[in-house]
Amino acid sequence: MIVCPNCNHSNPDGAQTCEACYTPLPATATCPNCGATVQADASFCGQCGFNLKASRATEEIFAGNIGTDISAEIPELETPEPLVEPQRLVISAQPSAETSSQSYLAETPISQPESTPPPASTTAGASPGGSFNTQLQQQTIKLLHVQTNTNIELPQNLTVIHIGKPNDRIPPDIDVSGFPNSEIVSRIHADIRVEGDAYFIEDVGSSNGTYINRRPLQPGDRHRLRAGDRIALGKGDLVTFLFQIS
Known part of the structure; x- marks a missing residue:
């Protein structure tokens, strides 16, 4: 169609x-x-x-409508002259395998392996045998109490660290009852949560609030802590900690 x-x-x-x-x-x-x-x-x-x-x-x-004329003569190619005059190969008596091996070993220099310097060690010292042992350094997270210059090391086996004072509901992992002006800190005041290498702090309904770098932290919000952050439990900056990594 x-x-x-x-x-x-x-x-x-x-x-x-x-x-x-x-x-x-x-x-x-x-x-x-x-x-x-x-x-x-x-x-x-x-x-x-x-x-x-x-x-x-x-x-x-x-x-035959398209020109495909292949009748043109192809010129003969000239044979190029050799660049090097060929020489006649003279075959002499073949030496024995043992003689050839000895001659090869005598003429071939034996290369010595280059000595490689030992890798730099990260340890403070060496073992008696001269070998260095690798020591891995683990980060230490601390809270420095500003008013008394006291260091509190955070527990490394917890993912949630409770900050407050002794109580019957949630016992604190960091007890601040012995610090001056601790009466403004609630018994269940704030939590530090560990997620991988990150540390977050959140207020869990304290009476006088939590302040990060002198700014109030709203209940339900959380702040990722970085080295040098200033944490105040309660108003007036009376119970203050510095977040430290070493």
Whole structure:
């Protein structure tokens, strides 16, 4: 069938004008791959997708329409002269395997492996045998009480560290009852939460609040602690700690 490019009417094969609008129909041809009827100027077959342009180019080459003159004479190539004059190989008596091995060992220098300096050690000293032992240093997290210059090391085996004073509900991991002005600190005052290498502090409903770098920490919010942060439990900056990493 030939589809009219003007009104899309399907006309029978071989028709030259459209039966519906009398528009001249394009010339048709047969797909060499599947035999379907295609337009003569089509690039690909609508049935099988065959490349019609490549097929026409091949037909033109074999038909002699495209110049493929290969009758031109190919000039003879001159044989180049050798760069090095060949020498006749003289084969002498072959030495024994033992003699060849001794001669090779005598003429071949034995390379000594380069000495590699020992890697730098991170330890404070060496063992009696001269070998260095690697010592891993673990970070220590501390709270420095500003008013008394007292260091409190945070427990390393806890993920939640309770700060407050002795009570029957949640006993504190860091007891501040012995510090001056501890009466402004609630019994359940704040928590420090450990998540990987990060430390977060949050107020858990204290009466006088928690202040980070002199700014109030709202209940429910948490602050990621960094070295040097100033933590005040209660108003007036009377019970103050510095967060330290060593």
